[in-house]
Amino acid sequence: MKTLLLLRHAKSDWDAAYGADHERPLNDRGARSARIMGRLINAQGIAPQFAISSTAVRARTTVELAAEAGNWDCPITLDAGLYESGLDGVLALAASAPDVERLMLVGHQPTWSMLVHRLTGARADMKTASVAAIELMLDGWSDLPETSGVLTALHHPRPYFGSEWDDVAGSAT
Numbered sequence: 001m002k003t004l005l006l007l008r009h010a011k012s013d014w015d016a017a018y019g020a021d022h023e024r025p026l027n028d029r030g031a032r033s034a035r036i037m038g039r040l041i042n043a044q045g046i047a048p049q050f051a052i053s054s055t056a057v058r059a060r061t062t063v064e065l066a067a068e069a070g071n072w073d074c075p076i077t078l079d080a081g082l083y084e085s086g087l088d089g090v091l092a093l094a095a096s097a098p099d100v101e102r103l104m105l106v107g108h109q110p111t112w113s114m115l116v117h118r119l120t121g122a123r124a125d126m127k128t129a130s131v132a133a134i135e136l137m138l139d140g141w142s143d144l145p146e147t148s149g150v151l152t153a154l155h156h157p158r159p160y161f162g163s164e165w166d167d168v169a170g171s172a173t
Contacts, residue, residue: 002136004094004119004149005041005048005104006112007066009059010034010129010157022056022083030058031065032168033129033157038066039165040155046133047072048104050097054082056108062129063106069167074104082107087114088145097141122151129157 010030018024026034041047047070053063055078063076081093082105090111097103109126116124116132124132136149160166 001101002138002141003046003102003152004134004136004144005046005102006115006126006132006134007037007063007104007106008109008112008126008128008130009054009056009106010037010062010065012058012128018057025057026061026065030062030128032161032166034062034065035069035167036157036160036163036165037129037131037155038068038070038072040070040157040160041066041131042070042072043165044133044153044155046102046153048074048102049100050074050102051076051104051106052079052082052093052097053077053106054108055080056083059083059106059108063104084108085111087111087118090115091145095142095144099140103141116151119147119149120151121148124151124154125156127156127158131155 010033012024013027112126133153134149135152
């Protein structure tokens, strides 16, 4: 059994000075949400063993902040294919991932909601900084494009504002 974690980038700053959409950074709430999700994912025991992120600044920063806050000990690679790739492209990329039990992909809407639906049949509202955990009965990631799984968790950061995982609340470790 393997777990695929889909993390949508956190809230970005539409008012920041940036050139192309690819360079749009996170806003303060986005950075806060990324850190909350990193801690929550670790507390849930589903921290990734390998992560692949879109090269977009907002996605890359989301996974970096989450990994740091959650003390994840996993390699993070960047792949431009996750920036504007459709379902088949994302599945092909994941199929080439190293043989780990928990793989995280960090990217964008609407692809993430469509991917959850394709793999599980479930409808998932992948708000910014949301993470979906999908359990898959497969031996290796190369089997991913032909398999289906079960959505076992869907977390949004907003309910955790002010919780033990929120550094703004002053109680996070």
